[in-house]
Amino acid sequence: MTILVIAEHDNQSLKAATLNTVAAAAKIGGDIHVLVAGSGCSAAAQEAATLTGVSTVKVADAAHYQSQTAENLTALVMANASGYSHILAPATTFGKNLAPRIAALLDVAQISEITGVESADTFVRPIYAGNALATVQSADKIKVITVRTTAFDAVNRENAAKIESINPAADTAQSTLTNRELTKSERPELGAAKIIVSGGRGLGSGENYHKLLEPLADKLGAALGASRAAVDAGFVPNDYQVGQTGKIVAPQLYIAVGISGAIQHLAGMKESKVIVAINKDPDAPIFQVADYGLVGDLFEVVPQLVGAVG
Amino acid sequence: MKILVPVKRVIDYNVKVRVKADGSGVDLANVKMSMNPFDEIAIEEAVRLKEAGIATEVIAVSCGVAACQETLRTAMAIGADRGILVETDVDLQPLAVAKLIKALCDKEQPQVVICGKQAIDDDANQTGQMLAALQNWPQATFASKVVIADGKATVTREIDGGLETLQISLPAVVTTDLRLNEPRYATLPNIMKAKKKPLDTVKPADLGIDVTPRLTTLKVVEPPKRSAGIKVADVADLVNKLKNEAKVI
Numbered sequence: 001m002t003i004l005v006i007a008e009h010d011n012q013s014l015k016a017a018t019l020n021t022v023a024a025a026a027k028i029g030g031d032i033h034v035l036v037a038g039s040g041c042s043a044a045a046q047e048a049a050t051l052t053g054v055s056t057v058k059v060a061d062a063a064h065y066q067s068q069t070a071e072n073l074t075a076l077v078m079a080n081a082s083g084y085s086h087i088l089a090p091a092t093t094f095g096k097n098l099a100p101r102i103a104a105l106l107d108v109a110q111i112s113e114i115t116g117v118e119s120a121d122t123f124v125r126p127i128y129a130g131n132a133l134a135t136v137q138s139a140d141k142i143k144v145i146t147v148r149t150t151a152f153d154a155v156n157r158e159n160a161a162k163i164e165s166i167n168p169a170a171d172t173a174q175s176t177l178t179n180r181e182l183t184k185s186e187r188p189e190l191g192a193a194k195i196i197v198s199g200g201r202g203l204g205s206g207e208n209y210h211k212l213l214e215p216l217a218d219k220l221g222a223a224l225g226a227s228r229a230a231v232d233a234g235f236v237p238n239d240y241q242v243g244q245t246g247k248i249v250a251p252q253l254y255i256a257v258g259i260s261g262a263i264q265h266l267a268g269m270k271e272s273k274v275i276v277a278i279n280k281d282p283d284a285p286i287f288q289v290a291d292y293g294l295v296g297d298l299f300e301v302v303p304q305l306v307g308a309v310g
Numbered sequence: 311m312k313i314l315v316p317v318k319r320v321i322d323y324n325v326k327v328r329v330k331a332d333g334s335g336v337d338l339a340n341v342k343m344s345m346n347p348f349d350e351i352a353i354e355e356a357v358r359l360k361e362a363g364i365a366t367e368v369i370a371v372s373c374g375v376a377a378c379q380e381t382l383r384t385a386m387a388i389g390a391d392r393g394i395l396v397e398t399d400v401d402l403q404p405l406a407v408a409k410l411i412k413a414l415c416d417k418e419q420p421q422v423v424i425c426g427k428q429a430i431d432d433d434a435n436q437t438g439q440m441l442a443a444l445q446n447w448p449q450a451t452f453a454s455k456v457v458i459a460d461g462k463a464t465v466t467r468e469i470d471g472g473l474e475t476l477q478i479s480l481p482a483v484v485t486t487d488l489r490l491n492e493p494r495y496a497t498l499p500n501i502m503k504a505k506k507k508p509l510d511t512v513k514p515a516d517l518g519i520d521v522t523p524r525l526t527t528l529k530v531v532e533p534p535k536r537s538a539g540i541k542v543a544d545v546a547d548l549v550n551k552l553k554n555e556a557k558v559i
């Protein structure tokens with residue numbers, strides 16, 4: 001059994017999600033190859049070679065892999081798919097965009113966002129916004145899977161796997177990236193942060209969001225998140241959203257400020273180790289999952305908290 | 311230019327889901343069903359493109375049981391011109407749906423298919439990408455803005471790090487994210503009008519598609535419950551608990 005993990009990277013370095021995906025591959029068991037497709041991506045390939053459990057890193061370096069479009073990566077994977085029992089990608093926007101395209105051309109089902117490995121063909125995955133867990137078995141010859149990163153602990157970097165170049169596939173030229181606006185932040189990445197401070201509609205405005213939550217996040221070295229309501233209201237950009245259709249997070253500490261706790265939001269954060277909720281409504285559903293609930297006016301409580309954690 | 315929009319009948323997003331005691335699935339008996347919210351956004355976008363004079367016809371497609379007709383009527387009340395139901399009692403998985411829609415695309419020749427990015431029941435997030443693959447069309451998933459001009463689509467996508475813009479040739483598949491638009495409420499006159507719009511029914515066999523499921527669900531269980539903790543009196547109490555009890559700060 002040989003497993004292909006498709007690395008998510010920015011040509012310079014791997015995204016943390018790749019390490020969790022390799023961990024899921026190790027749970028399935030077998031030889032693990034990592035595909036690094038990019039342009040000038042040798043640094044990312046060398047990083048992939050350090051990941052524990054990886055036997056071979058396959059590198060396809062070509063200009064048309066610069067923006068890693070689903071069309072071009074699918075063509076590359078299809079040209080190299082033979083011999084693999086499983087193809088894994090992280091369940092990030094990158095992996096979700098790519099994996100179904102590969103599965104369809106292989107004429108196999110795709111198994112989305114697995115949170116558990118029962119055996120080489122049987123996996124656990126959440127459905128209905130995490131309100132149910134399904135155990136599914138695949139009869140397909142190749143299993144194409146996306147991995148929920150919070151469910152698998154990242155592998156270590158204590159390895160020196162061999163690196164092989166593979167031939168790029170032809171450029172499909174179907175899609176051109178014209179602009180990428182990445183949110184620049186000095187704070188930890190939301191998906192990998194140990195502490196997350198998250199804000200909801202209760203903050204009232206984007207100005208309040210920044211004025212109240214940034215000092216707290218700075219004090220705690222935390223990432224900033226938000227509920228859908230806060231994103232829809234324009235307080236913060238889309239990439240802050242935690243929930244069923246946003247990011248799934250599981251930090252050591254999740255502090256929900258002015259978030260009522262819709263099931264779609266809970267789906268994205270209820271695996272956090274410790275949850276703190278600050279809300280003026282004592283009946284807010286967020287308190288049903290919070291380890292520590294503080295009923296109070298966030299405009300008074302949050303500045304006090306900033307002072308107290310110092 | 312025709313636009314085709316697949317719509318799925320799912321459990322209403324406000325309904326609290328209950329897992330069946332025998333572990334065979336989720337209880338759907340006597341539960342309110344609605345159009346998948348992402349598909350509503352897809353229909354709205356297609357109708358806006360028609361109102362802007364870019365699209366000439368909006369075709370809504372639903373695959374599933376006979377009751378999916380209601381979902382198609384909702385789509386037509388928002389503004390789709392006609393509906394096609396691919397009727398089957400088989401539990402359809404994304405690959406099967408993508409193949410059914412491909413067969414309809416071969417017949418209808420749309421220039422754009424707009425799908426919801428995921429259905430809120432199986433949370434698969436696959437069908438649009440699979441359809442694009444089967445058609446060998448480009449794809450632009452998780453769209454928050456779509457501009458169609460000169461035989462091309464320029465699509466802004468919501469990605470993990472922020473936003474990106476792709477330019478793709480047509481025909482193509484676009485999948486919708488939450489912030490693409492806010493779907494309108496169907497008005498009573500439009501709901502009445504929708505009842506008179508054409509709705510065709512076909513079977514998967516008519517399209518020559520095998521819809522046998524590839525994945526077997528062995529069991530469905532409730533996730534471990536997270537029990538409510540305690541209420542703390544004030545900030546000092548909270549910080550004390552986080553430092554000395556939970557030891558997370």
